Amino acid sequence: MSTIIRPEISKQNQYYISRHRYYELKHFCLQYPEFKKAYNNLCGKIPGGVFQINKDDTVRIDKSAEVRQRYLDKITIIEDTAKRLDPILGPYILKGVTEGLPYTYFRMHDNIPCCKDVYYDLYRKFFWILDYKKRQIA
Numbered sequence: 001m002s003t004i005i006r007p008e009i010s011k012q013n014q015y016y017i018s019r020h021r022y023y024e025l026k027h028f029c030l031q032y033p034e035f036k037k038a039y040n041n042l043c044g045k046i047p048g049g050v051f052q053i054n055k056d057d058t059v060r061i062d063k064s065a066e067v068r069q070r071y072l073d074k075i076t077i078i079e080d081t082a083k084r085l086d087p088i089l090g091p092y093i094l095k096g097v098t099e100g101l102p103y104t105y106f107r108m109h110d111n112i113p114c115c116k117d118v119y120y121d122l123y124r125k126f127f128w129i130l131d132y133k134k135r136q137i138a
Helices: 019-030 032-045 063-085 090-099 103-109 116-137
Strands: 051-053 059-061
Touching: 019 063, 019 090, 019 116, 032 063, 032 090, 063 090, 063 116, 090 103, 090 116, 103 116
Parallel strands: none
Antiparallel strands: 051 059
16 A cells, blocks of 8 residues: 655645655655664674674674664654654654555544644655755765
């Protein structure tokens, strides 16, 4: 099931991002379950700290810890964007962008407390904020 939203909106819209940037961010969000799975797999394999001391007393950073941190950063940026977007509708937006669920799914299964226009306005705002956050990191 995919979200039914036009990939490109008017440049006069306050949440405008280009069609290709929208698709890039959307596919980033759809990888969220993979990020969580990989992060959880790495957490189970490495007990202890990030740093290891070698026999010659040099400190080595555990590469798996770096990879784990990268996954955690990706997970956090998606979750934080949804949480800060709206305290009530944030969980719906998070589920929608990470699982590709449309508004009609939430209306039928979860009794979402807003109309379609409000949901998709927040949906666009989510990607606009995510775009800003990812540009700050890069």
